[in-house]
Structures are given as structure tokens and as C-alpha cells.
Amino acid sequence: EAAPRTTRAQSLDVLSSQANIAGYKAVLIAADVYPRFMPMLMTAAGTVKAARVLILGAGVAGLQAIATAKRLGAVIEASDVRPAVKEQIESLGAKFLDVPYETQEEREAAEGVGGYARPMPPSWLARQSALVHERAKQADIVITTALIPGRPAPTLISADTVQAMKPGSVLVDLAAGRGPEGEGGVRGGNCPLTEADKVVTKHGVTLVGYTNLASMVAADASSLYARNLLDFLKLIVTKEGALNIDLADDIVAATLLARDGAVTRKA
Structure with missing residues (x-):
């Protein structure tokens, strides 16, 4: 999380390499749980409509989820607080759910910091919530991927929205266990009804x-993670094997937490 989101840092970005896998696997899990086909099928026994997929959050995981769902033939809508991802969403074949910005505060928050999303003002969140509620009611599969470093995951799908969703629909919550604390200190995710490490049915969803x-794509996850670590070690270890902490390197400086008994980066 401390590494800058720059082109040079991409090869050692563990968050991105693992989120890419999570976005892919989320769609496969949804397809497995969903009791119908994903693509449209025209058969002698009748026509099957394509599944409608709603993806909330278009970071690395969300974009991979869009691409994977598209390959499976779904009709996809996607939303994100950052206007810059609209082009990426549409290039992958999904429709972008646009929530206009009404104030400069909303626009500045949407730009994010260093490639990471920031908490949005309540006024924008209220408008997004109303739009998401209406689109989720029409969706067969919802995949939520929104996380904000250092803060609980934002609530994107409320309990009321789950209750309004179609029976048999599926919600895959990639923020499970990292949402705000609910009753009894239990944390949901982007949906408060999500239960960490469980598959549950509530209100028919x-x-x-x-x-x-x-970890469900363990071989490739381990291979990519190992490459991330190797590329990071190349920055702090010389060819002779000696440790070399070069604070002139922006990646090394950003990820250094303590040195010589002193904390160099606050949590």
C-alpha cells in the first residue's frame, strides 16, 4: 500500500498482481453460484437471456472482472468514483454508470491521491447509492471491489438493496470482512450483510x-507474488548481495517504515 502507483513500480505492486487474480476468480465464482447461463443462448428449446452483471469499483480487480465477464458473454455495467476510468471501462465492453459531480469538492475527491480512491462527500454518495440501488435491482450478478487504504471499505450495496434484488441473484463481495463494524463488532464488506469467508443466502440473494x-488460483498467485518480491529486492540489494537503502529512489523512500531505531513513515 505504501508503494507509489507509478509505471516504474508496477512490476513490484503486490496489490495489483493479487487484485488482478481476485477480479478474475470473482467472476468464475459468481458464474458457478448463479443458477443460469452467463451468455445469451439461442437453442431449439428456447432463448436464454444473457446475465446482467454490475461491477462496482473499477480498479485492477474491477477491470479484470469486467474483462472476464465479457468473455463469458454477460451484459455488464460498471461504476467507479474516478472519472478517469470511464474510458477503460468502456474499452472493455461495459457501460459506465455516470454519477455527475455537482461541486468542486466532489470532483477533487474523485481524482484520488496517487492512484488510490479517496472517500467521497456524502452528497455524491447519496446520488450514487440511489443509482446503484436501481441498477442492482435489474442485475443478476453484482461484484463489489471498492477498498480505500487505511479506512473501512465503503458500503456500496445496502441491506435494503439486497432485499430489492431478484431472487437467485448473486453478490460477490471482494471487501468481505473489511467493512465498517456492525452489530457485535462483526464487519461486513461493501455490503453489510456479507459474512467473511462464508457463502450465505439472504432475501433470496x-x-x-x-x-x-x-489463493484459489494458487500457482499463478504465488508466481506473480514471487516476481513482485524479486523486483523489490533488486532495489535494495546490490548485485554483490549487500543491503543498499537508497533514499533517492522514490519507491524505496515511500516503502521504508523504520531505520536506525526511528519510525520514518507513520501508519
Whole structure:
């Protein structure tokens, strides 16, 4: 989380490499749980409509989820607080759910910091919530991927929205266990009804709360993670094997937490 979101840092970005896998696996899990086909099928026994998929959050995980769902033939809508991702969403074949910004505060928050999303003002969140509620009612599969570093995951799908969703629909919550504390100190995710590491059915909707989807694609997850670590070690270890902490390197400086008994970066 401390590494800057720059082109040079991409090869050692563990968050991105593992989120990419999580977004892919989330769609496969949803397809497995969903009791119908994903693509449209025209058969002698009748026509099957394509599944409608709603993806909330278009970071690395969300974009991979869009691409994977598209390959499976779904009709996809996606939303994100950052206006810059609209082009990426549409290039992958999904429709962007646009919530206009009414104030400069909303626009500045949407730009984010260093590639990470920031908490949005309540006025924008209220408008987004109303739009998401209406689109979720029409969706067959909802995948939520929104996380904000250092803060609880934002609530994107309320309990009322789950109750309004179609029976048999599926919600895969990639933020399971990292949402705000609810009753009894239990944390949901982007939906308060999600239960960490469980698959539960509430109001006729199947909620998937797996917290380590990358481990379900273990071979590639381990390979990519190992490459992330190797590329990071190249920055702080010389060819001779000696430790070399170069604070002139922006990646090393950003990720250094303590040195010589002193904390160099606050949590």
C-alpha cells in the first residue's frame, strides 16, 4: 500500500498482481453460484437471456472482472468514483454508470491521491447509492471491489438493496470482512450483510464473502507474488548481495517504515 502507483513500480505492486487474480476468480465464482447461463443462448428449446452483471469499483480487480465477464458473454455495467476510468471501462465492453459531480469538492475527491480512491462527500454518495440501488435491482450478478487504504471499505450495496434484488441473484463481495463494524463488532464488506469467508443466502440473494480469492488460483498467485518480491529486492540489494537503502529512489523512500531505531513513515 505504501508503494507509489507509478509505471516504474508496477512490476513490484503486490496489490495489483493479487487484485488482478481476485477480479478474475470473482467472476468464475459468481458464474458457478448463479443458477443460469452467463451468455445469451439461442437453442431449439428456447432463448436464454444473457446475465446482467454490475461491477462496482473499477480498479485492477474491477477491470479484470469486467474483462472476464465479457468473455463469458454477460451484459455488464460498471461504476467507479474516478472519472478517469470511464474510458477503460468502456474499452472493455461495459457501460459506465455516470454519477455527475455537482461541486468542486466532489470532483477533487474523485481524482484520488496517487492512484488510490479517496472517500467521497456524502452528497455524491447519496446520488450514487440511489443509482446503484436501481441498477442492482435489474442485475443478476453484482461484484463489489471498492477498498480505500487505511479506512473501512465503503458500503456500496445496502441491506435494503439486497432485499430489492431478484431472487437467485448473486453478490460477490471482494471487501468481505473489511467493512465498517456492525452489530457485535462483526464487519461486513461493501455490503453489510456479507459474512467473511462464508457463502450465505439472504432475501433470496447468494452473498459470497471469500477473503482470499488469490489463493484459489494458487500457482499463478504465488508466481506473480514471487516476481513482485524479486523486483523489490533488486532495489535494495546490490548485485554483490549487500543491503543498499537508497533514499533517492522514490519507491524505496515511500516503502521504508523504520531505520536506525526511528519510525520514518507513520501508519
